[in-house]
Amino acid sequence: MANQNNNKKTLDAVTPKSEDISRWYTDVVLKAKMADYSPVKGCMVIRPYGYALWENIQQILDKEFKRLGHVNAYFPLFIPESFLLKEAEHVEGFAPEVAWVTKGGNDDLEEKLAIRPTSEAIIGHMYSKWVESYRDLPIKINQWANVVRWEKVTRPFLRTTEFLWQEGHTAHRTHEEAKEEVMQMLQVYRDFVENDLAIPLVTGEKSQKEKFAGALNTYTIEALMPDGQALQSGTSHDLGQNFSKAFDINFLDSDGQRKFAWTTSWGISTRIIGAVIMAHGDDKGLRLPPRVAPTQAVVIPIVYKDSTAVNDKAKELTTRLSKIGIRVQLDDREGFKPGWKYSEYEMMGVPLRVEIGQKDLDKGQVCLVRRDTSEKMFIADSEFEATVEKLMQEIQETLFKQAKEILENKTLRASSFEEFVSIIKEKRCMADLVWCGSAECENKFKAEAGATIRCFNENAVDGNCVCCNNPGKHRVFVARSY
Amino acid sequence: MANQNNNKKTLDAVTPKSEDISRWYTDVVLKAKMADYSPVKGCMVIRPYGYALWENIQQILDKEFKRLGHVNAYFPLFIPESFLLKEAEHVEGFAPEVAWVTKGGNDDLEEKLAIRPTSEAIIGHMYSKWVESYRDLPIKINQWANVVRWEKVTRPFLRTTEFLWQEGHTAHRTHEEAKEEVMQMLQVYRDFVENDLAIPLVTGEKSQKEKFAGALNTYTIEALMPDGQALQSGTSHDLGQNFSKAFDINFLDSDGQRKFAWTTSWGISTRIIGAVIMAHGDDKGLRLPPRVAPTQAVVIPIVYKDSTAVNDKAKELTTRLSKIGIRVQLDDREGFKPGWKYSEYEMMGVPLRVEIGQKDLDKGQVCLVRRDTSEKMFIADSEFEATVEKLMQEIQETLFKQAKEILENKTLRASSFEEFVSIIKEKRCMADLVWCGSAECENKFKAEAGATIRCFNENAVDGNCVCCNNPGKHRVFVARSY
Numbered sequence: 001m002a003n004q005n006n007n008k009k010t011l012d013a014v015t016p017k018s019e020d021i022s023r024w025y026t027d028v029v030l031k032a033k034m035a036d037y038s039p040v041k042g043c044m045v046i047r048p049y050g051y052a053l054w055e056n057i058q059q060i061l062d063k064e065f066k067r068l069g070h071v072n073a074y075f076p077l078f079i080p081e082s083f084l085l086k087e088a089e090h091v092e093g094f095a096p097e098v099a100w101v102t103k104g105g106n107d108d109l110e111e112k113l114a115i116r117p118t119s120e121a122i123i124g125h126m127y128s129k130w131v132e133s134y135r136d137l138p139i140k141i142n143q144w145a146n147v148v149r150w151e152k153v154t155r156p157f158l159r160t161t162e163f164l165w166q167e168g169h170t171a172h173r174t175h176e177e178a179k180e181e182v183m184q185m186l187q188v189y190r191d192f193v194e195n196d197l198a199i200p201l202v203t204g205e206k207s208q209k210e211k212f213a214g215a216l217n218t219y220t221i222e223a224l225m226p227d228g229q230a231l232q233s234g235t236s237h238d239l240g241q242n243f244s245k246a247f248d249i250n251f252l253d254s255d256g257q258r259k260f261a262w263t264t265s266w267g268i269s270t271r272i273i274g275a276v277i278m279a280h281g282d283d284k285g286l287r288l289p290p291r292v293a294p295t296q297a298v299v300i301p302i303v304y305k306d307s308t309a310v311n312d313k314a315k316e317l318t319t320r321l322s323k324i325g326i327r328v329q330l331d332d333r334e335g336f337k338p339g340w341k342y343s344e345y346e347m348m349g350v351p352l353r354v355e356i357g358q359k360d361l362d363k364g365q366v367c368l369v370r371r372d373t374s375e376k377m378f379i380a381d382s383e384f385e386a387t388v389e390k391l392m393q394e395i396q397e398t399l400f401k402q403a404k405e406i407l408e409n410k411t412l413r414a415s416s417f418e419e420f421v422s423i424i425k426e427k428r429c430m431a432d433l434v435w436c437g438s439a440e441c442e443n444k445f446k447a448e449a450g451a452t453i454r455c456f457n458e459n460a461v462d463g464n465c466v467c468c469n470n471p472g473k474h475r476v477f478v479a480r481s482y
Numbered sequence: 483m484a485n486q487n488n489n490k491k492t493l494d495a496v497t498p499k500s501e502d503i504s505r506w507y508t509d510v511v512l513k514a515k516m517a518d519y520s521p522v523k524g525c526m527v528i529r530p531y532g533y534a535l536w537e538n539i540q541q542i543l544d545k546e547f548k549r550l551g552h553v554n555a556y557f558p559l560f561i562p563e564s565f566l567l568k569e570a571e572h573v574e575g576f577a578p579e580v581a582w583v584t585k586g587g588n589d590d591l592e593e594k595l596a597i598r599p600t601s602e603a604i605i606g607h608m609y610s611k612w613v614e615s616y617r618d619l620p621i622k623i624n625q626w627a628n629v630v631r632w633e634k635v636t637r638p639f640l641r642t643t644e645f646l647w648q649e650g651h652t653a654h655r656t657h658e659e660a661k662e663e664v665m666q667m668l669q670v671y672r673d674f675v676e677n678d679l680a681i682p683l684v685t686g687e688k689s690q691k692e693k694f695a696g697a698l699n700t701y702t703i704e705a706l707m708p709d710g711q712a713l714q715s716g717t718s719h720d721l722g723q724n725f726s727k728a729f730d731i732n733f734l735d736s737d738g739q740r741k742f743a744w745t746t747s748w749g750i751s752t753r754i755i756g757a758v759i760m761a762h763g764d765d766k767g768l769r770l771p772p773r774v775a776p777t778q779a780v781v782i783p784i785v786y787k788d789s790t791a792v793n794d795k796a797k798e799l800t801t802r803l804s805k806i807g808i809r810v811q812l813d814d815r816e817g818f819k820p821g822w823k824y825s826e827y828e829m830m831g832v833p834l835r836v837e838i839g840q841k842d843l844d845k846g847q848v849c850l851v852r853r854d855t856s857e858k859m860f861i862a863d864s865e866f867e868a869t870v871e872k873l874m875q876e877i878q879e880t881l882f883k884q885a886k887e888i889l890e891n892k893t894l895r896a897s898s899f900e901e902f903v904s905i906i907k908e909k910r911c912m913a914d915l916v917w918c919g920s921a922e923c924e925n926k927f928k929a930e931a932g933a934t935i936r937c938f939n940e941n942a943v944d945g946n947c948v949c950c951n952n953p954g955k956h957r958v959f960v961a962r963s964y
Contacts, residue, residue, distance in 0.1 A: 036608065039565065040595065043558035045608055048623060051555045073533045076525035077597075077628055077644050083521065100585040101597065104632040104643075105578050113522065115559075115583065115597075126518065126527055141530060146559055146628065150586035161586075162559050 014347075016283050021227045025278055026156070032286050032348050034277065035156040042154040042161030046270065049348065050157075052294035053273060054164065058144065060196055060292070061166065061268065064188055070140045070168060075122050077146075078113040083121040087246040090120065093213020097149040099161075115148040120214065120239070120265055123169045124247030131261060134173050134253045138181075142168040147269075157274030158231070158482050165269035171249055171261040175240070178262035182238045185266040186219045189234035197272065198289040198400040199223045199279045200407045201233070202430075202477050204455035209442055212265075216240035222454045222477065224407045225278045228428035230454045230479040233275050236266035274482070279403050286349025287371055289399050290392040296327045297388060298345045302338045302357035314356050317366065317384065321354075324385050326392070346371060351395045352388060372398045411477070417448075417466050420478065424449040430479035432457055436465035437473035451478045496829075498765050503709045507760055508638070514768045514830050516759065517638040524636040524643030528752065531830065532639075534776035535755060536646065540626065542678055542774070543648065543750065546670055552622040552650060557604050559628075560595040565603040569728040572602065575695020579631040581643075597630040602696065602721070602747055605651045606729030613743060615734045616655050620663075624650040629751075639756030640713070640964050647751035653731055653743040657722070660744035664720045667748040668701045671716040679754065680771040680882040681705045681761045682889045683715070684959050686937035691924055694747075698722035704936045704959065706889045707760045710910035712936045712961040715757050718748035756964070761885050768831025769853055771881050772874040778809045779870060780827045784820050784839035796838050799848065799866065803836075806867050808874070828853060833877045834870065854880045893959070899930075899948050902960065906931040912961035914939055918947035919955035933960045 014027035029035050034050035046054065062072070078101065084091050094117045101113040116122065127139060148162045168185060172178040186203060193199050201221045211218035215237040223231045244250070244260040253259050280287040290296050299321070301307070301314035311332055321328040329350075331341055338355070345353055355367040365378045368387065372395045379387050410429040414420035423431040435441060435453070444467055445451050457475040464472050496509035511517050516532035528536065544554070560583060566573050576599045583595040598604065609621060630644045650667060654660040668685060675681050683703045693700035697719040705713045726732065726742040735741050762769040772778050781803070783789070783796035793814055803810040811832075813823055820837070827835055837849040847860045850869065854877045861869050896902035896915040905913040917923060917935070926949055927933050939957040946954050 036611065038558045038604065039562060039607055040558045040560045040604075043560060045558065046556040048553035048555045052553070054556075055554065071530035071534070072537065073530045074528040074536075074646060076520045076522045076527065077630065078522045078525060080521060096587050098587065099583050099595075101581050102584045103582040103594075105580065112585075113581075122520065122522075125521055129518065148559065164556060 014283065014285065017226070017281065018283075021225075021278070024281070024283075025274075028277060028281050028285055028347070029156045034273070034286075037156075040161070042151055044156045044160050046164070049294060050273060053276070053288070053292060054270060056292040056294065057196075057272065058166075061188075061192060062142075062144075064192070065142050065166075065168065068140075068184065068188070070142045070170075073141045073143060074145070075116075075119050075126065075143060077116055079116050079119070079122050081112050081114060083125060084114050086121065087214045087243055089242070090214030090246075094118065094149075097151065099148045099150050116145070117147055117149045118265075118267070119143065119145070119147075119167055119169065120243050120263075121247070124243045124249060124263070127169075127171050127244075127261070127263075128247050128249045131171060131249055131251050134251050137171060137173045137251060137261060138177065139171045140168070140181075141170070142166055155274070157270055157277065159271070163270045165267050167265060167267045170264045171244065172263070173251070173253070173259075173261070175262045178264050179238055181264045182217075182219060182236045182266070185264070186221065186234075186236040189221050189236070189266075189268055192268075193221055193223070193233055193272065193275075194400065196289065196291045197276055198291075198396055198403060199233070199275055200400060200404040202407070202411070202455060202457070204458060204477075206235075206455055207442060207453045207476070209439065210453060212237045214239065214242050216242065220455050223275050223279060224410055224430055224479070225275075225482065226406055226410075228410050228424075228430060228479065230430060230477070230481040231271075231275050231278070232454070232481065233272050234266070234268040237264060239263040239265060279406075280399050281349070284343070285347030287399060288349035288351060290351045290396050293349065293351050294327065295329045295345075295348070295350045296392060297321055297329075297352040297354055298341075298350045299328060299330045299354040299356065300338055300341050300345075301332050302355055304358070309361060310356060310358055313361055317354055317356060320385060321388060324389065326388060342369075352391055354388075370395060372402075414466055415463065417444075420445070420466050421449050424451045424478070424480060430454070430477055432475065432477055433466045434461055434463045434472035435474050435476045436468055436470040438465075438468065438470070441465055441467035445478050449478075449480075451480050453477070454479050454481065496765065496767065499708070499763065500765075503707075503760070506763070506765075507756075510759060510763050510767055510829070511638045516755070516768075519638075522643070524633055526638045526642050528646070531776060532755060535758070535770070535774060536752060538774040538776065539678075539754065540648075543670075543674060544624075544626075546674070547624050547648075547650065550622075550666065550670070552624045552652075555623045555625060556627070557598075557601050557608065557625060559598055561598050561601070561604050563594050563596060565607060566596050568603065569696045569725055571724070572696030572728075576600065576631075579633065581630045581632050598627070599629055599631045600747075600749070601625065601627070601629075601649055601651065602725050602745075603729070606725045606731060606745070609651075609653050609726075609743070609745075610729050610731045613653060613731055613733050616736055619655045619733060619743060620652055620659065622650070622652045622663075624648055637756070639752055639759065641753070645752045647749050649747060649749040652746045653726065654745070655733070655735070655741075655743070657744045660722075660746050661720055663746045664699075664701060664718045664748070667746070668703065668716075668718040671703050671718070671748075671750055675703055675705070675715055675754070675757075676882070678771065678773045679758050679761075680773075680878055680885060681715070681757055682882065682886040684889070684893070684937060684939070686940060686959075688717075688937055689924060689935045689958070691921065692935060694719045696721065696724055698724065702937050705757050705761060706892055706912055706961070707757075707964065708888055708892075710892050710906075710912060710961065712912060712959070712963040713753075713757050713760070714936070714963065715754050716748070716750040719746060721745040721747060761888075762881050763831070766825070767829030769881060770831035770833060772833045772878050775831065775833050776809065777811045777827075777830070777832045778874060779803055779811075779834040779836055780832045781810060781812045781836040781838065782820055782823050782827075783814050784837055786840070791843060792838060792840055795843055799836055799838060802867060803870060806871065808870060824851075834873055836870075852877060854884075896948055896960075897945065899926075902927070902948050903931050906933045906960070906962060912936070912959055914957065914959055915948045916943055916945045916954035917956050917958045918950055918952040920947075920950065920952070923947055923949035927960050931960075931962075933962050935959070936961050936963065
């Protein structure tokens with residue numbers, strides 16, 4: 001079978017990341033065959049290599065959701081307009097970006113149907129059918145699904161009209177329990193993104209302006225990209241009783257009183273793949289964290305004339321890695337020079353390359369090349385498995401460390417409004433500052449610097465608002481964002 | 483946490499299956515909490531228990547697809563109208579049941595977008611971008627996705643406006659290779675449905691009238707329900723060069739000639755869950771085949787006053803089954819009588835019930851009750867694991883055997899048209915008969931008995947057409963269908 005990631009090969013150099021990160025990003029997405037443009041405006045095709053990364057992400061998260069007592073289900077793609085209208089803030093937030101079905105077969109529909117931009121409305125309705133007594137609570141359901149938001153400007157993974165995500169929806173007896181769920185899922189996201197995707201985060205509460213439409217409070221994980229722009233990577237919402245009142249999710253409590261349930265929702269999407277690409281990639285292409293990389297190591301035999309011994313050895317090394325649970329691929333295709341293959345797997349961000357030639361065979365050694373540092377090393381055959389396992393760990397850590405340096409170096413304290421503007425517009429960083437809590441000042445962040453409050457910083461408020469000089473209420477991270 | 487499959491408990495008896503299979507089916511789907519009606523016409527909610535079954539189905543199939551060299555990807559939900567129009571038969575077949583998006587946000591769309599009823603059109607377009615040389619072939623991509631077909635009359639799982647499925651789409655260098663793929667995937671479906679879902683099948687080619695819109699030939703797996711109606715459970719299509727010509731999937735072959743690729747597609751959907759319910763269920767509810775049952779065994783402690791020892795033993799038994807890889811659940815909820823719990827797990831079709839009370843403890847025994855035969859047995863504690871493993875196998879086989887008897891008893895040879903009509907309308911069975919191959923006779927099957935050719939029977943043609951008495955061309959299975 002043909003190498004399915006290798007159709008129409010064109011390995012021209014990508015635009016350097018430092019020169020134009022936006023063009024670099026698009027180049028890498030296409031050349032690494034993560035995604036492709038589709039004929040539908042704003043919709044992408046997630047190609048097999050990109051989808052394999054998504055499958056690894058799904059596997060890790062799904063297991064963790066289930067460990068914490070959630071179960072999966074599936075709710076309809078369509079939401080009748082009247083349902084979307086039931087929660088006032090919710091519809092106001094989402095209506096401008098809804099795709100509407102108005103015809104079924106040859107008939108015009110009596111009521112138009114929204115393609116779900118998110119599923120609180122339809123799930124809220126179902127929960128009201130399923131919940132009767134406090135004994136029916138909590139309900140903790142997750143759904144893996146596609147959603148559609150009619151976006152004007154789109155970019156593969158980062159912002160697309162249709163995207164894939166998971167949305168958790170829970171209903172609880174008390175607000176306290178719901179809040180615990182919200183914070184627990186925020187922590188699940190944080191652990192996953194930092195440990196598995198090697199992307200360091202700032203996390204915390206959103207401002208009221210930036211919260212989810214219909215929520216009481218939204219909590220977010222925010223990654224900082226190398227260009228100083230923040231990327232919202234997952235959110236967890238305390239919906240209070242807003243949706244349970246709108247959809248009548250009430251229950252008979254043990255005290256004989258009818259009460260409204262407290263609900264939450266939380267989601268992470270294929271957007272996170274955009275964060276992985278942008279946070280770790282370099283001028284040679286992707287650099288994927290070993291824990292989620294579809295291929296963790298590639299074995300390339302370097303053959304000249306009589307190739308049997310080298311090819312056999314390459315096969316043996318592949319089998320040995322496979323046996324210790326490494327996702328390994330052998331590339332023994334003929335007609336492609338080793339150097340060409342090296343570039344290809346560098347573009348695809350495969351964490352480790354294993355080279356084996358006649359000289360290595362004679363010396364009883366194997367050549368390893370790390371994708372993260374480009375370091376090349378020769379190791380004894382007997383140390384092969386142990387070294388590869390160690391390197392997987394080290395590469396994961398290095399990627400995190402490098403990204404952590406960016407986050408730290410590009411998060412700067414601002415003690416005045418001028419300093420804030422300079423941090424955003426000239427230094428192209430994220431500002432950490434004190435804010436009074438007023439909408440006026442929040443709007444000025446946007447108006448003067450195109451920046452928004454990404455989330456609250458839990459550190460102590462240590463001064464007055466950088467904008468109006470009134471007493472400070474929150475320390476906040478402010479940045480431009482994707 | 484609450485038992486999430488247990489909200490709003492109402493365990494009234496279901497309509498007997500023999501009395502009204504249609505009402506029985508709906509009762510069981512709702513009471514076993516497999517699915518629920520949604521406020522969107524024709525769309526169902528797949529509840530956690532039903533979805534867990536789907537996840538098990540997905541896991542088995544996905545692994546097999548990958549073993550055979552397929553990779554997963556994701557293509558857009560939307561298909562521009564102009565793309566659907568490119569293959570004439572395809573659009574004619576699907577246009578009447580397409581849901582159309584005509585508005586995005588507040589704007590009317592210039593070109594309306596079909597919600598995919600199937601993805602040949604969009605995938606064909608992408609393949610034409612990706613395929614250049616014979617070296618790029620084959621492409622073997624599968625997609626797990628939701629699709630929408632605007633149906634007038636719907637029933638949970640069996641026929642819904644939106645459903646979940648997988649659709650494989652492959653492109654090959656030669657027709658021979660494509661045909662091999664088509665037959666291979668038919669075999670994959672057959673093995674899966676017979677071995678894992680315990681549903682015996684007839685399989686074979688569809689007539690030209692019944693084939694997939696746009697295909698050269700369609701091959702199908704057909705299950706026969708206890709009411710004598712066939713249920714098409716999966717299809718594999720030889721698309722010839724119809725789509726590669728419509729979407730220009732051409733490649734430069736090694737002989738220097740430009741040629742069109744040969745494509746296939748194949749799919750199985752959540753409909754198969756309807757087949758599982760209907761094929762195996764009885765008057766007490768579902769009977770799920772152990773290989774795909776979300777819960778394979780439930781442990782129920784029978785407690786009176788001092789319950790500690792019994793509850794501890796129940797926990798121990800649960801752990802022991804879990805350790806040998808059995809999907810086991812402990813139900814030690816207080817406030818529910820054992821008998822009530824028995825009924826609940828019978829309704830849910832859990833293959834094996836483990837009861838443990840003080841008396842069993844004293845005797846060093848465990849009580850097991852099979853869901854398939856209702857057989858109750860007491861076994862020595864030391865034989866617990868081995869017996870459960872053996873029973874899983876036996877229950878799987880019994881369900882298959884019972885369904886096989888139905889298929890055999892309800893497939894009857896018809897040697898005249900009168901006999902055929904009687905088999906369908908009075909005996910309510912499937913007919914096995916000789917057909918001349920003409921559209922006229924095929925139409926008469928439908929007109930006179932409401933039956934259609936389900937697929938060709940590979941056995942030798944042994945007579946003239948039962949309808950027109952002209953020389954026979956095919957032996958065919960003819961039945962009413964879901």
